[in-house]
Amino acid sequence: MDLSVRLGPLTLKNPLIAASGCFGYGLEYGEVVDLSSLGGVCVKGLFLSEREGHPPPRIVETPGGMLNAIGLQGIGVHRFIAERLPELRERGATVLVNICGVTLDEYVEVARVLSDAEGVAAIELNISCPNIKEGGIQFGCSLSGTYDVVSAVKKVTHLPVIPKLTPNVTSPSAFARAAEDAGADAISLVNTFLAMAIDVETRRPRLSNIMGGLSGPAIRPIAVRMVYECRCEVKIPIIGMGGIMDARDALEFIIAGADAVQVGTANFVDPFVWGKILDGISDYMTRHGIARIADLVGTTDTSPAHSHA
Amino acid sequence: MDLSVRLGPLTLKNPLIAASGCFGYGLEYGEVVDLSSLGGVCVKGLFLSEREGHPPPRIVETPGGMLNAIGLQGIGVHRFIAERLPELRERGATVLVNICGVTLDEYVEVARVLSDAEGVAAIELNISCPNIKEGGIQFGCSLSGTYDVVSAVKKVTHLPVIPKLTPNVTSPSAFARAAEDAGADAISLVNTFLAMAIDVETRRPRLSNIMGGLSGPAIRPIAVRMVYECRCEVKIPIIGMGGIMDARDALEFIIAGADAVQVGTANFVDPFVWGKILDGISDYMTRHGIARIADLVGTTDTSPAHSHA
Amino acid sequence: MPFDIDARVIENRRLSSDYNVLSLEAPDIAGATEPGQFVMVKPDRGIDPLLRRPFSVFEILRDGGRPVGLSILSKRVGVTTGQIFGAQAGQRVQCLGPLGRAFTLPGPATEVWMVAGGVGLAPFWTVAEALAGRGVTLTLFYGGRGDADLLYLDYFERLGVTLAVCTEDGSRGERGRVTIPLERALAARQAGTDVLVHACGPDPMLAAVARLAARYGCRCEVSVERVMGCGLGGCYSCVVPVKAANGGFHHVRSCISGPIFDAATLVWD
Amino acid sequence: MPFDIDARVIENRRLSSDYNVLSLEAPDIAGATEPGQFVMVKPDRGIDPLLRRPFSVFEILRDGGRPVGLSILSKRVGVTTGQIFGAQAGQRVQCLGPLGRAFTLPGPATEVWMVAGGVGLAPFWTVAEALAGRGVTLTLFYGGRGDADLLYLDYFERLGVTLAVCTEDGSRGERGRVTIPLERALAARQAGTDVLVHACGPDPMLAAVARLAARYGCRCEVSVERVMGCGLGGCYSCVVPVKAANGGFHHVRSCISGPIFDAATLVWD
C-alpha cells in the first residue's frame, strides 16, 4: 500500500500534515507522536521577529467549532532556526514552515532566511490569518497581492512555496489560479473563517480581539466545497483542511481533490488522533482495493444517481 | 416591555421572524404556532411560476448544521396569492414574501404582482440562494447587480424591499452599502453558505445537486460577525440570522446589530421554539432592566477589558 | 395537531444487536395516533446530532385501555438509532407527533395484505391491531435478510394474522424475496375477493409490490421513507414524485402528503 | 509522557447541587501524577462540546498502595462540568494526563501554607498527602462564599493540617476573605520560619496572595486558571504574562510552563 503523496518537488511519506498553529513548533508533541510518522509538520506562523500576540481570552468554543485569535504569537524565524529546527531535524520531521509578513519584503526576507537553514521541506505562505490586520491577509484578499507575494517569494527560494488561502473571499478558486499563475508549487486551504461571538450577559465579545477565526468540524462542508472548486480550477497539488476529525473526514477531502490534508483542531481534542487517522486511511484502502492513495485524489463521482419514487 | 421593532416603514410586534424556506408557506405551522404571535412570517422563495426543485436527497446533516439543496421548489407567486395569502391574512400573520428571479425582469414582475395583493407586509429579495445557478445569486455576488435589482424593484412597489445578502462574498458589508445606496428599506443576512459533503464509501456527493447551503448553529459565529460588520457600515435596519437556536442566540444577533432576527433550522429541530425564544427575550429584558428591545440593538461593548496575570 | 413531548423512556427492549423497541411515555401522542403515522424523535438534546429522525409508531401502549405511551421499533444504522439502541429507562427523548397520513383501514368486506421488508414491519402492528378488532382478514408477507430480521411474529399470530415469511438466506420460511409469495397469492386470489395491499420497506421492494398490485388490479398503499428534516412540511426535503396531469410529475412532501401514498399516484422509475 | 485513557467512572460523589467528585479508573495517569498537575477531560464523545476541559487532579486513588485511579473535584459552571456532575458509574470519560508543572514540594525545614479559594482546593489534597508523609508542617487557608463551598475539611484535619477557614457570608469560620487570616499569619510569623505559600483560586485572590507573599518576603507559587484548548502547548490559548528582562512581558503558555508559577515571575496588574 502506497501512502506517499507528491506536492510538486516534495514527496511526503503520507498525506497527513499537522496544521500550522495547532501543533506548536512540533516538539511540544514529541512525547505523544512520533514526528517522523507524519507526512509533515507545519509549524506555527513565523514573522521575522518575535511577537507576543493578543491578550487572552484567545479562544472560545462555538457549536461544532472554536474561534481563535492568538494573534500569531511566535518566536520569530531566527530563534526558530536556532532553537527548534535542529531537534525537529533530529526527530525526522518533515518540516513545513508557515510564514507571515506585514509587508511583502518581510515575506521575502523570512523566506530567504529559511532557505539557508537546514531541514526545511517547504514554505507555507500564510496570507490568510484573519486575526491580525497586518498579518498578510491584505495579500490573501487581493488577486494581485496573492500573485505578487507568491512570485516574490519564489524568486528568493529553492524551497517549494505553498500559499495558504483564505476562505473569506467570494471565490477561493480564483485565488488558487492566481497562486498557480505566480508559480506556487501547491496551495493550502482553508485557513479559518472570520467570525465572532458575544457574551449576551456582559455584551462583550468573547475574544479580546473582538473577532477570531472559526475552525473545527463546523466548517468542514464549506472547506470541502472550496477544495472541490479549486481542484476544478488548478493543476497544482492541493493541501486540504478544515474540520478533519477522523479518517473518514480526511478521505472526504482527498476524494474532493486534496493531495494531502492538514489537521488542526482535532489535535486539541485528541493528540493521539494521528495514528488513528493513518490506520483508518489504510483500512479504507484495503477495503476498497486502493493501492496508492494518490489514485483517490479528486475522484468524486458526480454521475447522475438512479432514483426511485 | 416593548418588543416591537421598526424595519423602515414596517413595524413588527416583535423581532422574531420565521426564515424563508424553513416554515413552508406558514400555514403548515398553523396548528403548532399562533402565526399572529410572530413578528413576521417569511414564506418560501417564490418565482413567477411553479418549480419542482431538485431531486432528493435534498438535505444532509453535518456537524452542528445541515446542507440543503431544495432548489427553490415553489408554487409560484400567482398560486401563492390565490391559495395561501387569504388564510395567512385571516390568521393575522405579518407576511414577508421572499422572491426569486432568473432575470431582473422576473424580480420586477414578481414584485409588481405582489404589490397588488392584499396582505403582504414586505418583499425579501432573495439574491443569495446558493443552490441554483439561475436563482439570483448572480445579482447577489455583484455589487452593481445588487444595486440594480434593488433599485428596479423599488421603482415598481410601495412595499418595503429587503434584499437578502449572501455570506459567500469577501465583504458582505460592501453589499449592504450597495443595497442601502439603491434604496433598500432593510437588509437580511445571512443566507446559507455554499458547501458540500461527500459519502466516502460511494464517493458520491450526499446531495443530488452536488452542492448545497449550510445553515444551523455551525455558521452562527460567522453570521454574527457579518451582522456586526454591516451594522458598522449601514444605517438601514438589519434582519440577522444564521444558527439561532434559542433566546440567547437571538440576543447575540441583536447585540451585534440586528434590529430583528429570523430563525430557520431551529424550527426543524423544535417547531415550538418560537414561544421559547420570545419568553427568553422577555426574561432577559426583565433581568437587565431593558424596557425596549430596540435599545439593545448594536450595543456590543468593545471597551478594553481589565486583565489579570 | 401534533404534540411535542419530552418523553420518559419506559423500557428499552433489545431484540438483537441491531434492533430494539423503545417505549416512551407520551399519552397525548399515543391517544391521537392512527396506524401508519410517525413521530420525529431526538434522544439527545444539543447539536450532536442536530435534527430529529422519523420513526413509525410501532405499538400503542395502554393502561387498562387508556393510551399511555407508544413504542418505536428501531434498526441501528447511524447516530440517532445508535442513541435509541443505547437509551436507558428513565432517560428523556423528545418525541413530536403524530405526524403524516395514516393507512386506509377498510371494513371486513376487504382483506388487508400487509407487506413488510425488514424494519418496514414497524407500522403494521397498529394496522393489525385496529383491523383485527374490526374482523378484517389479515395476511402479513414479511421478508428479511435472515431469521434475526424477522421480529414479533408471535404478536401477529396471536391476532390471527396469516403469515407468509421469507428470508433471503433461507434461514426461516421461504427463501427469497417477499414478492414471491405475494405474487403467488395475488395470482391465486379468488375472483371477487377485495384486497387492499399495504406495503412498507425499502424502495425497490415498494416498487415491485406496486407493480404487482397494479398488474393484479389491487389497490395498494405504500409507506415511503425519505430523509426528513422537519416532518411538518417546513423544509421540502422529503419529496416524492407524484404523477401530474400532463404526464410529468410534481414533487410532493412525503411528511404531510404521506408517508402513506396510493401506490398508483407515484412515479416509479 | 501523558496518557490518554478512556477511563471508566468508578464513582460520582455529589457533594452539593454544584460540586461533585468524579473518580476515574486511570492507573497510568494516577501513577505518574505529581501534586498540582492536571488532566484534560471529555465526558462525551462527539462535538457537543468539542474541546476537552482542564481539571486539577484531586485525589490519587490507591488499591493497597498501588495507584489505580484519580478523582477530580468539579464545580458545575457550564456544559462539561454539567456532564461531569451527571456522569454515571460505568460510563467512560476521556482523560489525558498528567499535564503541566507541579507545585514545589519542600522538605521539613520549610512550612507549606496552602491558600485555596472555592474549588481552588482541588490541587491541595495531593500536596497535603505528599508533604504530610514527609513531615512538613502544613496550614490550609481556605475561603469560600459560604459553608457549602468548604469541602473535605475532615480529610485535611486527619492529615494534621492546621485549618484557617473563612466564608464571605460568615456562615463558617471567620467572616471575610481568606487573605485576612493569611496576612495575620504572615505578620505573626516567627523570624527564621521558612514558609512556602501555595495558592489556587480566582485571579483576584491569587493577585492578593502574591502581593502579600512579596510584602512579607515569602516564596509563593500560584496555580493559574486560563481557558485551555489543548493542555499540551499546541494552541497558545492559555497564556499568562511573565516579566521580561526589559521591564515588559512575555506571553507564556500556562499549560506547559504552568499551571503552577512562581508568583514573583508573573505580571499582576
Ligand SMILES: Cc1cc2nc3c(=O)[nH]c(=O)nc-3n(C[C@H](O)[C@H](O)[C@H](O)COP(=O)(O)OP(=O)(O)OC[C@H]3O[C@@H](n4cnc5c(N)ncnc54)[C@H](O)[C@@H]3O)c2cc1C
Ligand atoms: C416516515 C418514516 C418512518 C420511519 N420509520 C422507521 C422505523 O419505524 N424504524 C426504523 O428503524 N427506521 C425508520 N425510518 C428510518 C429512520 O428514520 C432512519 O433509519 C434514521 O433516520 C437514521 O438515523 P441515524 O441518525 O441513526 O442515521 P444517520 O447517522 O443520520 O445516517 C445513517 C444512514 O441512514 C440514512 N438516513 C439518515 N436519515 C434518514 C431519514 N430521515 N430517513 C431515511 N434514511 C435516513 C442516511 O442516509 C445514512 O445512510 C423511518 C423513516 C421515515 C421517513
Ligand SMILES: Cc1cc2nc3c(=O)[nH]c(=O)nc-3n(C[C@H](O)[C@H](O)[C@H](O)COP(=O)(O)OP(=O)(O)OC[C@H]3O[C@@H](n4cnc5c(N)ncnc54)[C@H](O)[C@@H]3O)c2cc1C
Ligand atoms: C489548570 C486548570 C485546572 C482546573 N481545575 C479545576 C478543578 O479542579 N475543578 C473545577 O471545577 N474546575 C477546574 N478548572 C476550571 C475548569 O476547567 C472550568 O470550570 C471548565 O473548563 C468549565 O467547562 P464547562 O464546559 O463546564 O463550562 P463552559 O460551558 O465551557 O463555560 C462556562 C464558563 O466557564 C468558563 N470557562 C470555560 N472553559 C474554561 C477553562 N478551560 N478554564 C477556565 N474557565 C473556563 C467560561 O468562560 C464560562 O464563563 C481548572 C482550570 C484550569 C485551567
Ligand SMILES: Cc1cc2nc3c(=O)[nH]c(=O)nc-3n(C[C@H](O)[C@H](O)[C@H](O)COP(=O)(O)O)c2cc1C
Ligand atoms: C489556535 C489556532 C491557531 C492557528 N494558527 C495558525 C497559524 O499560525 N498559521 C496558519 O496559517 N494557520 C493557523 N491556524 C489555522 C489552521 O492551520 C487551519 O487552517 C484551520 O484551523 C482549519 O483546520 P482545522 O479545522 O483542522 O483546525 C490556526 C488555527 C487554530 C485553531
Ligand SMILES: Cc1cc2nc3c(=O)[nH]c(=O)nc-3n(C[C@H](O)[C@H](O)[C@H](O)COP(=O)(O)O)c2cc1C
Ligand atoms: C431547507 C432550507 C430552505 C431554505 N430556503 C430558502 C429560500 O427559499 N429563500 C431564502 O432566502 N432562504 C432560504 N433558506 C435560508 C434560510 O432562510 C436562512 O437564511 C438560513 O437557513 C440561515 O438561518 P438558520 O441557520 O436559522 O437556518 C433556506 C434554508 C433551509 C435550511
Ligand code: FES
Ligand atoms: S420533512 Fe420537512 S417538508 Fe417533509
Ligand code: FES
Ligand atoms: S492549552 Fe493549548 S497551548 Fe496551552
